[in-house]
Amino acid sequence: MTTDTYEIIVVGGGHAGYEAALAAARMGAETALVTIQKDTIGRMSCNPSIGGIAKSHIVCEIDALGGEQGRLTDYTGIQFRTLNTRKGPAVQATRAQCDKNAFPARIQAVIDQTPHLTVIEALTTEILVKNGVFEGILTKNGQKIMGKAMILTPGTFLNGEIFIGMQKIPAGRFDEAPATALSHSLRKIGFTLARLKTGTPPRVHIESLDYKKMEIQPGFEPPPFFSRAAKNEWKMFHVEHQAPDDAWLRRMFHVEHVSPAMRPWKPGTDQIPCYLTHTTSETHAIIRENLEKSALYGGAITGTGVRYCPSIEDKIVKFASRDAHHVFIEPEGRNNDRIYPNGTSNSLPEEVQLKMIHSIPGMEKAVFIRPGYGIEYDFSDPTQLFHTLETKLVENLYFAGQINGTTGYEEAAGQGLVAGVNAVLKLRGEKPFILQRSESYIGVLIDDLVTKGTDEPYRMFTSRAEYRLLLRQGNAAYRMFPHARRLGILHEEVQAEIQEEMRLIDREIERLDVQMEQGVSLSKKLRRPEITYPQLHGAMESLDPGLIEEIEVRVKYEGYIRRELEQIARAGKNESVGIPPDFDYDAVRALRFEAREKLKHIRPENLGQAARISGVNPADISILSIWLKKSRNALP
Numbered sequence: 001m002t003t004d005t006y007e008i009i010v011v012g013g014g015h016a017g018y019e020a021a022l023a024a025a026r027m028g029a030e031t032a033l034v035t036i037q038k039d040t041i042g043r044m045s046c047n048p049s050i051g052g053i054a055k056s057h058i059v060c061e062i063d064a065l066g067g068e069q070g071r072l073t074d075y076t077g078i079q080f081r082t083l084n085t086r087k088g089p090a091v092q093a094t095r096a097q098c099d100k101n102a103f104p105a106r107i108q109a110v111i112d113q114t115p116h117l118t119v120i121e122a123l124t125t126e127i128l129v130k131n132g133v134f135e136g137i138l139t140k141n142g143q144k145i146m147g148k149a150m151i152l153t154p155g156t157f158l159n160g161e162i163f164i165g166m167q168k169i170p171a172g173r174f175d176e177a178p179a180t181a182l183s184h185s186l187r188k189i190g191f192t193l194a195r196l197k198t199g200t201p202p203r204v205h206i207e208s209l210d211y212k213k214m215e216i217q218p219g220f221e222p223p224p225f226f227s228r229a230a231k232n233e234w235k236m237f238h239v240e241h242q243a244p245d246d247a248w249l250r251r252m253f254h255v256e257h258v259s260p261a262m263r264p265w266k267p268g269t270d271q272i273p274c275y276l277t278h279t280t281s282e283t284h285a286i287i288r289e290n291l292e293k294s295a296l297y298g299g300a301i302t303g304t305g306v307r308y309c310p311s312i313e314d315k316i317v318k319f320a321s322r323d324a325h326h327v328f329i330e331p332e333g334r335n336n337d338r339i340y341p342n343g344t345s346n347s348l349p350e351e352v353q354l355k356m357i358h359s360i361p362g363m364e365k366a367v368f369i370r371p372g373y374g375i376e377y378d379f380s381d382p383t384q385l386f387h388t389l390e391t392k393l394v395e396n397l398y399f400a401g402q403i404n405g406t407t408g409y410e411e412a413a414g415q416g417l418v419a420g421v422n423a424v425l426k427l428r429g430e431k432p433f434i435l436q437r438s439e440s441y442i443g444v445l446i447d448d449l450v451t452k453g454t455d456e457p458y459r460m461f462t463s464r465a466e467y468r469l470l471l472r473q474g475n476a477a478y479r480m481f482p483h484a485r486r487l488g489i490l491h492e493e494v495q496a497e498i499q500e501e502m503r504l505i506d507r508e509i510e511r512l513d514v515q516m517e518q519g520v521s522l523s524k525k526l527r528r529p530e531i532t533y534p535q536l537h538g539a540m541e542s543l544d545p546g547l548i549e550e551i552e553v554r555v556k557y558e559g560y561i562r563r564e565l566e567q568i569a570r571a572g573k574n575e576s577v578g579i580p581p582d583f584d585y586d587a588v589r590a591l592r593f594e595a596r597e598k599l600k601h602i603r604p605e606n607l608g609q610a611a612r613i614s615g616v617n618p619a620d621i622s623i624l625s626i627w628l629k630k631s632r633n634a635l636p
């Protein structure tokens with residue numbers, strides 16, 4: 001048996017895994033990324049698309065903290081769109097279609113060029129724990145890898161089983177073996193695991209569809225990017241008519257050497273259209289007739305599925321009165337013959353899937369490359385975690401991604417970054433990195449998971465955030481800036497640029513407040529719905545459109561923003577009342593039994609978190625608050 005030692009071990013090379021490993025290595029920790037197959041690092045298990053409502057906010061926050069997913073998307077994207085353009089700034093979102101092969105190739109190239117990061121190809125079978133502290137891992141090929149901390153990100157692989165109709169195959173993903181021993185190891189340590197499910201549509205051949213029967217959906221120009229790097233490169237090219245040099249790309253990409261895989265094409269060029277079609281009454285009839293053959297409805301799958309991204313069987317049963325559902329025809333890449341028919345995820349037998357697909361306009365002659373399937377897997381109850389994503393059961397062991405009950409590349413990546421950073425901070429004895437609900441969607445995500453848990457795959461929505469107007473995509477860099485500066489993952493040049501932007505915005509808003517025109521301040525004028533910033537007297541012509549948008553939002557929504565800030569200040573009082581980790585809830589006799597049990601299980605870190613636990617009511621919080629005050633006063 002060979003033994004290696006690292007400071008940080010990351011198990012799993014998915015979206016949580018690459019962010020965790022890169023964050024740890026970029027903070028200077030010797031990091032090993034242990035994953036089953038090197039060439040599947042960064043693979044997109046389902047459709048090659050990043051972003052969408054609220055998910056895009058997470059990607060912007062990751063980029064603002066120095067993470068990778070935004071750049072990865074922008075530099076391998078084949079189509080970029082803005083969603084909710086007719087709605088307010090808080091809920092507008094970016095969605096990009098990526099090249100399914102270029103995306104993993106780029107992250108693998110970045111990892112390859114990241115100092116302090118080693119990739120080990122192995123299947124982890126056991127987690128070694130000594131006296132409640134993480135010690136190391138064992139792999140299937142007999143290797144022992146020791147580490148000071150570990151981040152576990154196995155996605156859908158834990159005891160994974162895929163279903164095509166009644167056919168059941170043990171797998172972590174299509175054609176990839178599951179991680180069964182690791183699941184046993186987690187149960188043996190004492191973790192509570194349960195089952196969830198998700199699914200994916202069939203893939204069809206690009207040339208077998210009739211696009212004339214569909215509605216074209218082109219990309220947006222200029223492309224709405226996620227990352228500062230791509231936005232700057234676009235500006236450099238189109239405004240300054242310059243191409244970026246290698247040194248600039250090295251700094252922006254955080255790598256020692258820029259390889260062609262990191263920038264396969266100029267970001268945003270030659271966008272590829274998607275198409276829109278729909279199911280028909282015939283599609284619905286085929287599904288209804290064959291429901292008992294579906295793994296989901298025939299009883300083979302028992303885990304709970306994604307409520308907001310349901311399978312086609314689910315849609316037909318739950319929305320029986322609708323006679324059509326959208327099907328988005330999404331290409332999987334530039335030189336790729338596969339189409340992802342988004343909206344047709346199912347677990348029906350292959351012959352039924354084919355019949356169903358052939359009943360959709362434009363897909364009458366569709367040729368299957370691969371059938372759709374459902375997948376059921378183990379996940380760990382996320383209330384077993386602290387906000388740092390460290391487990392309560394084993395010190396220095398962190399969980400991130402789908403293992404915590406979430407679904408989505410973005411949710412996984414956000415957690416990976418937080419876990420990677422916290423693992424390093426803890427080893428260094430530094431203050432943990434905890435994002436608040438009032439400052440970020442990643443904060444909302446993690447607080448929801450560790451406080452409320454989940455019994456269905458959790459995906460992010462803007463409705464989950466209390467302070468939506470403050471948590472916009474456009475201000476992610478400014479919201480995250482204090483954290484980015486402290487963590488040091490973001491390049492100094494980028495930090496300086498953000499600081500300059502914040503100064504420019506503040507100064508310009510100040511000017512609009514004091515400068516009068518015909519007795520009315522410019523900011524008051526800008527608050528009129530029909531007035532835009534460029535129409536104002538003395539508007540700065542050279543200002544970047546992103547900064548103009550930020551100024552307009554802050555001025556036009558000033559009253560609403562102030563109200564949200566006041567709410568945060570009020571709620572902040574409870575957030576600042578810490579609860580000792582060993583607090584004796586049994587001693588608080590006045591607490592109701594349910595509240596006491598829930599509080600003992602979650603062990604909230606402060607009174608604010610305690611108030612968000614389901615089953616704990618305001619009266620319980622008042623009682624707890626009095627006790628905490630009393631115990632603080634009793635301290636010598």
Ligand SMILES: Cc1cc2nc3c(=O)[nH]c(=O)nc-3n(C[C@H](O)[C@H](O)[C@H](O)COP(=O)(O)OP(=O)(O)OC[C@H]3O[C@@H](n4cnc5c(N)ncnc54)[C@H](O)[C@@H]3O)c2cc1C
Pocket residue numbers: 011012013014015016017034035036037040041042043044045046047122123124125153154155156157158172173179182198199200309373374375400401402403406407408409412
């Ligand atoms: C069929 C399917 C359909 C999906 N549909 C959707 C959807 O419609 N919408 C959506 O938002 N999300 C969907 N997802 C989920 C999305 O793919 C995940 O949320 C996301 O990939 C999770 O990221 P992760 O890093 O947690 O895990 P993954 O991306 O799954 O990565 C897990 C990694 O861990 C490695 N690994 C696993 N076990 C071990 C081990 N024992 N030792 C070493 N390495 C290990 C794997 O090789 C892999 O690299 C779907 C997933 C699947 C499989």
